[in-house]
Amino acid sequence: MSANAPDAGAVTAALRLRIVGLGGSLAPRSTSLAALDRVLAAARGAGAATERFAVADLDAPPYRPGRTPPPAIERLCAAVRDGAAMVWSSPLYHGSISGTFKNAIDWLEVLAERGEPYLDGKLVGLVATGAGDHALQAINSMEFMVRALRALACPLVVPVARAATVFGDDGAILDPEIAADLDRLGVLLVGGARTLALGAAFERRLQGPHAAAANVPSAASGPVDGR
Numbered sequence: 289m290s291a292n293a294p295d296a297g298a299v300t301a302a303l304r305l306r307i308v309g310l311g312g313s314l315a316p317r318s319t320s321l322a323a324l325d326r327v328l329a330a331a332r333g334a335g336a337a338t339e340r341f342a343v344a345d346l347d348a349p350p351y352r353p354g355r356t357p358p359p360a361i362e363r364l365c366a367a368v369r370d371g372a373a374m375v376w377s378s379p380l381y382h383g384s385i386s387g388t389f390k391n392a393i394d395w396l397e398v399l400a401e402r403g404e405p406y407l408d409g410k411l412v413g414l415v416a417t418g419a420g421d422h423a424l425q426a427i428n429s430m431e432f433m434v435r436a437l438r439a440l441a442c443p444l445v446v447p448v449a450r451a452a453t454v455f456g457d458d459g460a461i462l463d464p465e466i467a468a469d470l471d472r473l474g475v476l477l478v479g480g481a482r483t484l485a486l487g488a489a490f491e492r493r494l495q496g497p498h499a500a501a502a503n504v505p506s507a508a509s510g511p512v513d514g515r
């Protein structure tokens with residue numbers, strides 16, 4: 289094995305990584321939350337640990353600069369900071385994401401206030417549910433947000449059209465193709481997050497003591513100050 293290869297600790301960490309889910313609506317039976325749960329279950333099946341934040345449970349006040357984050361937001365920020373990847377799942381509201389979902393994302397500003405670079409280099413899987421055919425519009429909105437938070441969107445996205453016909457009252461997914469896409473997204477996220485984690489470990493090795501011997505140029509790291 290090359291001296292620059294990631295060590296066993298990095299490999300173990302990559303195998304045990306955590307995927308953090310955020311989404312749902314304030315509706316008593318939320319299709320976007322059911323979709324999120326499906327992706328997270330697939331991620332667990334692929335060997336990841338998962339943590340799920342339903343926006344309804346966050347019960348977050350509107351983000352305001354300087355406002356003390358409530359405990360649920362503190363938990364969300366810690367999970368995002370420590371997690372390897374995220375899944376976002378929002379309903380389509382008036383051609384975009386819901387306000388409650390956006391507010392939860394706005395609260396991630398707390399990370400920047402603490403000198404943590406948002407979702408720097410992490411992978412985000414995107415899901416949206418809509419009553420009509422335009423759930424992709426919410427996903428497009430989320431993709432802009434992913435870039436603003438310095439993350440990477442998973443190439444597979446799952447826009448769920450006519451969600452009322454896709455999900456049963458108990459949240460069961462009645463459309464096997466949608467179920468398969470959500471499962472695929474969970475598996476892809478775990479594989480992609482592992483690849484990124486191992487790549488980062490490899491990069492750290494290259495920048496470490498072996499760098500000079502191997503004549504590796506030093507990578508300039510970007511600023512960590514918010515936007």
Ligand SMILES: Cc1cc2nc3c(=O)[nH]c(=O)nc-3n(C[C@H](O)[C@H](O)[C@H](O)COP(=O)(O)O)c2cc1C
Pocket residue numbers: 312313314315317318319320321378379380381382383384417418419420421422423451452
């Ligand atoms: C305030 C509001 C706005 C909505 N706007 C749209 C819309 O623009 N296009 C659409 O197809 N569905 C729209 N819907 C329907 C929701 O996208 C759809 O019912 C979705 O599945 C709800 O997700 P949930 O089950 O997680 O609450 C809207 C629903 C609400 C409550």
